[in-house]
Amino acid sequence: MRKLLEKLDKVDRRIIYLLMALSVFLPLALRLNYPIPVGSGPSRDLFDTIDSLPAGSVVLMSYDYDPSTMPELQPMAVALTQHLFSRGHRILAMAFWPQGASLSQEALTAVGDSLGAVQYRDWVNLGYTVGAGVSIVRMGSSIRAVYPQDRDGTPCDSIPMLRHVQNLRDIDLVICLSAGDPGIHAWVMMAHDRFGVPVGGGCTAVSAPEFYTYLGTGQMVGLLGGLKGAADYETMVREGRENTPAGLATPGMAAQSIAHLVIMGFIVIGNITYLILHRRGRGEAR
């Protein structure tokens, strides 16, 4: 028994990596599917907020992430875009992360084409800008001062959707998909606290805990945390709309479930070997 524990204690890290890879790969390959119950919570709050907006509302989406966090945040972007277009809302997209501008274009064109949303009538992609908090302050008085033209070089003055959108006060809701800084903090501090625009968001699972303070104070209307938040949102978007194509996050939850169990298993094994070998060892040394 002791030998087995000693072997486990010194297990090669490549075995851990292999088991981890299998725990992600197999559920995806076998198309394992677990039901995703969505109770009340920050995901539901964001969904209900968007549902309660009058049709034709202008929602600003800030894509503040890059390809490294795309597996968690892009499914949120797609599900939110589906929900917004299906409710008849219009999307004003922008990014404080350079690569976010391309990722937003991908989500908008893919979902827009499938739901019949038209560029410049239903959505505009303003592209990337620098400055974060400072740019938001400037957008509070004039969006055109920060974005005289959109990502494709079309002057904002000639875009029909922006005819009545001059500054942040003309925006009905801001949704920031954030992988770090700049991101949700800047939008809450400037857009909500200074200009009174409701702010919702989505973020990676590791950064979700820091934004719960904003939910508690009402500075955020809702939050999607990690792949779970994205899967929650996909489930809610598909409720009663079976024609909506399946999202990317829901199949990923099976892989994440198994991966979490594997990590927990490693922690349990590590602690058993620690308690039996090392603690006893220390006791014997005394």
Place this chain on the structure above:
Amino acid sequence: MRLFLPLLVTFLCGILMILHFFVPHRPISTLGDGLTEWYMIVASAAIFLGSANLIQVHVHRISTKARNWQYSPVVLGGFAAMMVAGLVWGLEENRPFDYMFQNMVVPMGATMFSLLAFFVASAAFRAFRASNWRATLLLTSAFIVMLGRVPLGGLIWKRIPEISEWMMQVPNMAGQRAVMIGAALGVVSTSLRMIFGIERSYLGGTD
């Protein structure tokens, strides 16, 4: 004069931005808006500075045959390819820039972040020990939150997601709020020290 001018610029800009926050009327609003535009211009210029620095560092690594210098030509080649593709053919879909972004940058970026899962598993196995009651509390909380964030948790026991959400909304929020208030007070005090010229390390000096 070399010290006085930057301190004066910092003082004037700092005071103006504070006034801009509280006074939404002319001439403060006009001056504040102008400053924010200046900030964006300066921040944009930093992109060129960063590019120049990237080239300088990697050219130096190649010329001196520094450790792992073989990676530097790849960096410079990738940088040049993306820049030329963007400048010559534009950023629109189905152009070379978009093709390289979707088929090279996106998978490579996602791969780098995905490696974290392997390191987390290995580190958790070797370092996450219930060595005292505080570590045991952390371990228990981690287990509940990890199970609560996946559908399996609810299948094991339907109360697990609820307990996980409670932990996020009560103990976690209390701790995060304390951290945030502490950090905010630190930002306020450091900003005031900079505006009034007490904190001068940003000028490059030691005092």
